[in-house]
Amino acid sequence: MSFKIDYPALYYTADADSLAGQQRFVRATRLRLFALFAAAVGGAGSLSAGSLDLFGLLGLVSFVVALGTSTYLQTTDPERRWYDGRTATEFVKTLTWRYVAGGEPFPPGTAADRSFRTQLTDGVDLEKLPAPREDAPTRQITDRMREIRDGSFAERRQAYRDGRIEDQRGWHARKAEANERLKNTFTAVAIALEFAGVVGAAVKAFGVLDIDLLGVFSAAAAGLAAWMQARSYADNQRAYARTAHQLGLKVDELDSVTEDDWPRFVDETENAISTEHTQWRATRGLGAPRQRGTTSPSEP
Structure with a gap:
């Protein structure tokens, strides 16, 4: 289902920065783990070429x-850049949909533009974003956002169904399926490596080969475990699946929501979507994201 919405300019800056941080973190982590595995291979045996031990050279280069x-990773901290960027993009998205759909704290009939800009500024840590390009867009309330907000209740409800609930339900369902598949694949590989370690230990114990295959396969299994921990496949799968189910319940409720109850419905739906991101941060040892401007006036 295709739906077009133009987000505030801050969204695209934060999204690009988050993606860049994620790519750099993943690539560097993958390279580090492969290097440590290669170092273990270098320490497993010996192969002389003149006065040079090739296995030793492999270990040296790998280390x-x-x-x-x-x-x-320590000096540039691309992981933090990834997390901060995603926090900003998720905040901007939920604030945008609250505004365009007429949810709390921007119910229809209120002068919401100034409040939206203020809460956008308060909720995004601008110091953590990269400097904008000279020709970068600056509009935070786009024409498309105004068009949706100014529509009738039926039009806003349909836009919220297609552009937000169904879009996010499908995205979370696909992410849950992908993480489940990756978790199962890597778990199977880890079991195979552990079995190979047993074989390697037996080969060395009975003197068949004088190569430390046990150390090699142990390093591979440890590296794989570190990769699975870094990617949090199991935790992500559960969080994505739960959010997809919650949004499915919201789709079922959508048609029965009255216009008077609409701001409350949007508020509950956005909170359900934000829960996955809050838990995503928690699994990485981060605190709750800044949520100023996204709660209803009735909340403390």
């Missing part, structure tokens, strides 16, 4: 690469 990537 240098691992040290370099560790230093890069």
Whole structure:
């Protein structure tokens, strides 16, 4: 189902920065783990070429690469850039949909533009975003946002169904399925590596080969476990699936919601969507994201 909405300019800056941070973190983490595995291979045996031990050289180069990537991750912290960027994009998205749909704290009939801009500024940590390009867009309330907000209740309800609830329900369902598949795949590989470690230990114990295959496969299994922890496949799968189910319930309720009860419905739906992101941050040891401007006036 196709639906077009133009988000505020801050959204695209934060989204691009988050994606860049994620890509750099994933690539550096993957390279570091591969380097540590290669170092374990280098320490497993010996192969001389003149006065040079090729396995030892492999271990040396691999440890240098691992040290370099560790230093890069510590000094540039692309993981934090990824998390901060996603926090900003999720905040802008939920605030935007509250505004265009006429949900709390921007019910229809209120002068919401100034409040939207103020809460957008309060809710996004601008110091954590990269400097904008000179030609970057600056509009925070787009024509498309105004068009949806100025529509009738039936039009806003349909737009919210197609552009927000169904879009997010499908996205979360696909992410849940992908994380389930990856979790099962990597778990199977980890079991295979552990079995290979048993074989490697037996081969060395009975003197068939004088190569430390046990160390190699142990390093591979440890690296795979570290990768699965970094990607949090199991936790993500559960969070995505739960949100997809919650949004399915909201779709079922949508047609029975009256115009008077609409701001409350939008508020509940946005809170359900935001729950996944809050839990995503919690699994990474981060606090709750800033939520100023996204609660209803009746809340403390």
